[in-house]
Amino acid sequence: MKIKNPVLPGFNPDPSMIRVGDTYYIANSTFEWFPGVRLHESTDMVHWRLLPSPLSTTKLLNLHGDLSSGGVWAPDLSYHDGKFWLVFTDVKTMEGPFKDCINYLTTADKITGPWSDPIELDGTGFDASLFHDDDGKKYLVQETWDHREWKPTFHGITLTEYDPKAKKLLPETRRVIYDGTDVALVEGPHLYKINGYYYLFAAQGGTVWTHQEVVSRSKTLDAHSFETEPGDIFLTNFDTPRLPIQKQGHGALVNTPAGEWYYASLCGRPWHHENESVFDPRGWCSLGRETSIQKVTFDDDGWPRVVGGHGGMVEVPAPKDAKPMKDVSDNHSFEDQFDQPKLNLEWQTLRDPFDSRMGKQGDGKLVLRGQQSLSSIFNVSMIASRWQAFHFTAETKVSFDPNSYQQMAGLVNFYNDRHYSWIFVTYDEDRDAKVIEVAENDNNHYRSFLKDHAIVIPDNVNAVYFRTVVDKQSYHYAYSFDGQKWEDIDVTLDAAVLSDDYVLQNYGGFFTGAMVGLACVDYSGFYQPASFDYFKYQEK
Known part of the structure; x- marks a missing residue:
């Protein structure tokens, strides 16, 4: 070996x-x-x-x-x-x-x-x-x-x-x-x-x-x-x-x-x-x-x-006297149906344990209770797992009914409070509609990519599917209204922004790594919840 x-x-x-x-x-x-x-x-x-x-x-x-x-x-x-x-x-x-x-x-x-x-x-x-x-x-x-x-x-x-x-x-x-x-x-x-x-x-x-x-x-x-x-x-x-x-x-x-x-x-x-x-x-x-x-x-x-x-x-x-572990795979792909009372060991949360303030899971649902933004170091409702390969996809299905642009829920790629991106459901008051937006925080320079061209979610669609595709140097997001037909969003993001070496250029704490996960934000303070049906991480 x-x-x-x-x-x-x-x-x-x-x-x-x-x-x-x-x-x-x-x-x-x-x-x-x-x-x-x-x-x-x-x-x-x-x-x-x-x-x-x-x-x-x-x-x-x-x-x-x-x-x-x-x-x-x-x-x-x-x-x-x-x-x-x-x-x-x-x-x-x-x-x-x-x-x-x-x-x-x-x-x-x-x-x-x-x-x-x-x-x-x-x-x-x-x-x-x-x-x-x-x-x-x-x-x-x-x-x-x-x-x-x-x-x-x-x-x-x-x-x-x-x-x-x-x-x-x-x-x-x-x-x-x-x-x-x-x-x-x-x-x-x-x-x-x-x-x-x-x-x-x-x-x-x-x-x-x-x-x-x-x-x-x-x-x-x-x-x-x-x-x-x-x-x-x-x-x-x-x-x-x-x-x-x-x-x-x-x-x-x-x-x-x-x-x-x-x-x-x-x-x-x-x-x-x-x-x-x-x-x-x-x-x-x-x-x-x-x-x-x-x-x-x-x-x-x-x-x-x-x-x-x-x-x-x-x-x-390997050691000459090694005892092979045949039940452990080199591929770290996993799928979570949220049917257990406790989080999968792959998940971690920011600073605070996963409890009723953050949300709950079981019976095939993960419910995240909207709290502060992903730029906060207090009271963040997010679960995340590690990027463990240069090439992978991750996807989920989310149900969310925002009534304010201050409410957002979706799929996130995250390094720290200054460096992350995500695809999420939010509310557009100009069109009085739920929409899909993609945004990135690059050293606290926050950018919404779709703006007034954010994708309107049809009234008859109760849940949206989100996917991220990571290909080493870059990554992008996609969405689906039925889980079958996927639409890539024409925004290509630089994976370097989620690296230790990039963060080091502006911040002295550069010791973690890129994570992928699920998040719900309601910084209006009304704790609007989002429900996630599953999460799938698949290494290529």
């Missing part, structure tokens, strides 16, 4: 991978999307099954009002003392001199929960992980934030002892153990003890084209005691622009029962417009930051090296 990268396509960044017995688990960041932390399991590292998210209640996670790309950063999953430990950061301040954040710890006997009430640890920095030493001590390892304008904002990697009996950190033990290199922006630390050495894996260079993973080690956990791996950098794609996977770094190391080593990291797959260089700009990652896995060996001096060189490989040999 071959591991084909990315193993977790679409918005699945900052992987924390562990092994318990013969099963591997990966936890990924979810940022402002609820529920928090995305979990997968596998027995072969090739196929991965989605599990319920651990942070599924507001008691465990309150994201209300978190900025886009704030929220849950870099969760760390570990297994020790017969239970799972999950450390995660909730980032409240995104831009400017401060990164106000809170690090939490929750535990569970089983990966499926229930998870304990979270313990507030500290706010020293983000990307916190928990290291269980072989002498019984536990330490929180994290990026350290420094707001002072004459100092580097990424102020090294901090280690603080954690007292599991008192359930708190011991601040008097805090010290910086590694400063990083002149590449700067050292973050995403994970600590391991192998053959008498403490190995620290950390990301550098920012989560863009200059991203890299650096390794250091020490015989002790003393302040500033870690030395950087000599020679070739452990993992980077800065100098491999033609490799299909880019931006690798920030991840976790795991060994197999047979003693092989693998490293999971985030990655991106850029595409280019026809008139663009593959070097600069490097491209547009509309699928966001994904998860890749590389094989690792240790050299004669005990330093880890990526098999195939520091750029990694797209296809990687």
